[in-house]
Amino acid sequence: ASPSPQPPFAHAKLGPFVQARPELSNQFSQDTFLQSYLRRYIGKEYVSDVCSDLERFGQRVTEDIYQNSLRMEAEQPKLEQMDAWGKRVDRLITSSAWQDMKTIAAEEGLIACAYERNFGEWSRLYQMAKMYLYEPSAGLYGCPLAMTNGAAKTLELLQEDYPWIYERSYGRLTTRDPQQFWTSGQWMTEKQGGSDVAGGTETVAYEQTDGSYKLYGYKWFSSATDADVTLTLARTVDKHGATVKGTRGLSLFYLEVREQSGEMNHIQMLKLKSKLGTRQLPTAELLIDGATAYRISEEGRGVASISHMLTLTRIHTGVHSSAAMRRMVNLARDYATRRRAFGKSLHRHTLHVKTLAAMEVEARAAAIFTLEVSRLLGRQEVLGAGPTTAAEAEVLRLVVPLLKLYTAKQSVAVASEGLECFGGQGYIEDTDLPRILRDTQVTAIWEGTTNILSLDVLRAIQKSSGSVLLHFRDEVTARLLPAKEVGDLEQSACRVEVAMGQVLGAAAQMSPDQLQMAARQFAYSLARIYMGALLLDHAAYSKTAADVCCAQRWCEQDLSLLSTTANNGHFSHKSQEDNLDLVFDGYPH
Ligand code: UCC
Numbered sequence: 001a002s003p004s005p006q007p008p009f010a011h012a013k014l015g016p017f018v019q020a021r022p023e024l025s026n027q028f029s030q031d032t033f034l035q036s037y038l039r040r041y042i043g044k045e046y047v048s049d050v051c052s053d054l055e056r057f058g059q060r061v062t063e064d065i066y067q068n069s070l071r072m073e074a075e076q077p078k079l080e081q082m083d084a085w086g087k088r089v090d091r092l093i094t095s096s097a098w099q100d101m102k103t104i105a106a107e108e109g110l111i112a113c114a115y116e117r118n119f120g121e122w123s124r125l126y127q128m129a130k131m132y133l134y135e136p137s138a139g140l141y142g143c144p145l146a147m148t149n150g151a152a153k154t155l156e157l158l159q160e161d162y163p164w165i166y167e168r169s170y171g172r173l174t175t176r177d178p179q180q181f182w183t184s185g186q187w188m189t190e191k192q193g194g195s196d197v198a199g200g201t202e203t204v205a206y207e208q209t210d211g212s213y214k215l216y217g218y219k220w221f222s223s224a225t226d227a228d229v230t231l232t233l234a235r236t237v238d239k240h241g242a243t244v245k246g247t248r249g250l251s252l253f254y255l256e257v258r259e260q261s262g263e264m265n266h267i268q269m270l271k272l273k274s275k276l277g278t279r280q281l282p283t284a285e286l287l288i289d290g291a292t293a294y295r296i297s298e299e300g301r302g303v304a305s306i307s308h309m310l311t312l313t314r315i316h317t318g319v320h321s322s323a324a325m326r327r328m329v330n331l332a333r334d335y336a337t338r339r340r341a342f343g344k345s346l347h348r349h350t351l352h353v354k355t356l357a358a359m360e361v362e363a364r365a366a367a368i369f370t371l372e373v374s375r376l377l378g379r380q381e382v383l384g385a386g387p388t389t390a391a392e393a394e395v396l397r398l399v400v401p402l403l404k405l406y407t408a409k410q411s412v413a414v415a416s417e418g419l420e421c422f423g424g425q426g427y428i429e430d431t432d433l434p435r436i437l438r439d440t441q442v443t444a445i446w447e448g449t450t451n452i453l454s455l456d457v458l459r460a461i462q463k464s465s466g467s468v469l470l471h472f473r474d475e476v477t478a479r480l481l482p483a484k485e486v487g488d489l490e491q492s493a494c495r496v497e498v499a500m501g502q503v504l505g506a507a508a509q510m511s512p513d514q515l516q517m518a519a520r521q522f523a524y525s526l527a528r529i530y531m532g533a534l535l536l537d538h539a540a541y542s543k544t545a546a547d548v549c550c551a552q553r554w555c556e557q558d559l560s561l562l563s564t565t566a567n568n569g570h571f572s573h574k575s576q577e578d579n580l581d582l583v584f585d586g587y588p589h
């Protein structure tokens with residue numbers, strides 16, 4: 001008798017098919033675009049050292065660093081407020097994986113490498129390229145590092161005015177020694193105002209006889225609450241008990257979170273926030289009840305002084321957003337070769353590959369924007385003042401908010417599209433894919449929302465009396481020149497040029513009130529134009545089919561959003577009323 005057939009489903013058998021998971025391979029070696037940018041710009045004497053470190057690190061981020069991030073997501077931070085005997089302890093419990101990240105960050109020199117300046121003007125570019133590989137595997141440890149980088153930069157700039165604070169802290173923030181390494185927080189947001197910091201800050205600072213201050217206040221969001229130090233804003237109280245309202249009343253303070261004894265510096269952690277994403281990251285509400293702090297700005301110059309930190313943390317946000325896109329596209333690309341539907345692999349379905357290609361264009365545009373901003377920052381830091389760098393400094397001031405606001409929105413869209421590329425699996429928590437979307441959503445909110453950064457673009461223009469736009473125009477024009485010499489790129493270069501004329505022309509016609517309302521479309525237009533110019537310039541340099549195609553496709557979108565919407569009457573007085581009527585139709589206002 002013939003043997004009875006083996007049924008495919010029986011007892012422990014779950015069927016023969018197991019879907020191959022998406023795999024991560026070396027994130028540097030497979031990133032041809034990143035390599036091409038770095039090899040183009042980094043000085044010949046440094047490029048091989050930089051690339052060999054990134055090659056090694058590109059592998060490491062797929063191994064222990066990524067495994068750490070999974071443990072961080074599984075073992076989220078907890079707050080123990082009282083001990084068993086009723087003593088207030090405010091003990092923040094973080095996972096060993098989170099703590100390991102601090103060691104890794106120091107050993108890898110993730111902060112140090114920018115301040116050692118071993119690679120000259122390319123040291124920042126090297127740092128941010130390394131962060132770009134690190135971020136998607138770092139489970140938000142990039143957040144304390146961003147703030148640490150911002151604090152180091154701020155203290156470096158204030159070194160001559162506050163040498164004592166610099167001596168005390170800068171070396172710790174920039175060391176490679178894990179035992180010595182300190183991280184910093186950035187406490188700006190209070191209950192009444194995260195955007196309107198000047199209107200919302202209630203924290204007050206009382207000067208002591210030794211020149212230090214005691215701070216009292218309530219900080220509504222403080223990320224990476226396990227920081228060793230923080231930079232924070234407070235309103236100094238004069239000898240009559242009075243404070244100055246608004247931005248002129250705010251000063252910047254340096255504060256060590258713990259006293260020498262290890263006790264908290266008169267700070268209580270009232271609550272850990274329960275968040276949509278960034279769950280690995282301890283974000284707390286803090287009561288500051290007489291903490292000792294040191295003023296590190298002139299009185300009333302707090303916002304201007306902390307803006308050095310904002311520049312760094314906003315660039316880091318751009319790195320995080322662009323790196324999240326790169327990771328999502330890499331995973332989706334790999335999966336497309338492993339998953340089959342309708343009799344063939346997904347990467348043989350033209351519609352699926354078209355979807356991936358659109359994501360790839362966004363990821364490359366964001367990457368080149370991030371790298372370019374990092375390169376400009378490095379030039380400022382190392383080359384100092386000069387006619388070229390002065391113009392570049394103005395452009396840098398303009399493009400930092402553009403980078404942050406634009407890439408944040410892109411990353412949410414690409415992460416969302418990316419999840420769909422995995423079908424139902426993209427929605428399943430233990431694939432670690434949904435986390436990518438959750439962790440990108442925050443990038444549009446923290447470090448200034450999209451609207452606030454669009455208004456910051458106007459601030460930068462106003463502060464320069466408009467000259468920044470002339471430098472921006474010159475920079476874009478120069479970037480387009482080589483592309484105009486390449487047949488396949490010429491038309492796209494002309495589109496960018498025309499869009500720039502239309503957008504700058506439309507902006508020049510607007511009243512300050514209209515510009516406020518149009519700030520977002522203005523910012524988006526400038527970002528698209530700048531990214532278009534960078535992609536075209538790079539395609540003209542590399543001439544690879546992928547770079548040419550990417551630049552062409554980027555330039556097919558509406559690059560002159562501001563003038564398009566202005567031509568449709570969106571910024572008229574009537575339009576303001578229409579918006580209110582539309583939004584509050586049937587609702588009291
Ligand atoms: O969210 C936060 C941390 C999250 C975790 C970090 C993660 C990083 C990435 C990690 C990746 C994994 S910390 C909170 C961040 N908060 C914000 O970003 C605040 C958003 N709001 C704004 O940016 C507002 O525009 C304000 C607060 C700057 C507005 O303040 P004021 O006082 O009303 O503004 P003023 O009066 O216009 O500016 C005061 C001075 C001026 O200088 P002077 O007096 O010389 O003219 C401005 O030019 O500050 C100067 N200033 C700036 N300078 C203002 N903003 C800037 C700037 N961005 N750059 C240079």
Ligand code: FAD
Pocket residue numbers: 186187188189192193194195196221222223224275278283442445446447448449450451452
């Ligand atoms: P609001 O200012 O109330 O803004 C609400 C809405 O109004 C937004 O859409 C905004 O764009 C819009 N809006 C406000 N003003 C204008 C305007 N003039 N024109 C047009 N639109 C406007 N802060 C810290 O200081 N330190 C931290 O470590 C920190 N960590 C954070 C971690 C997480 C996970 C999150 C979510 C936030 C964190 N923040 C931190 C706070 C963050 O920086 C603020 O939430 C953010 O700046 C927005 O401020 P807000 O929440 O007060 O929003």
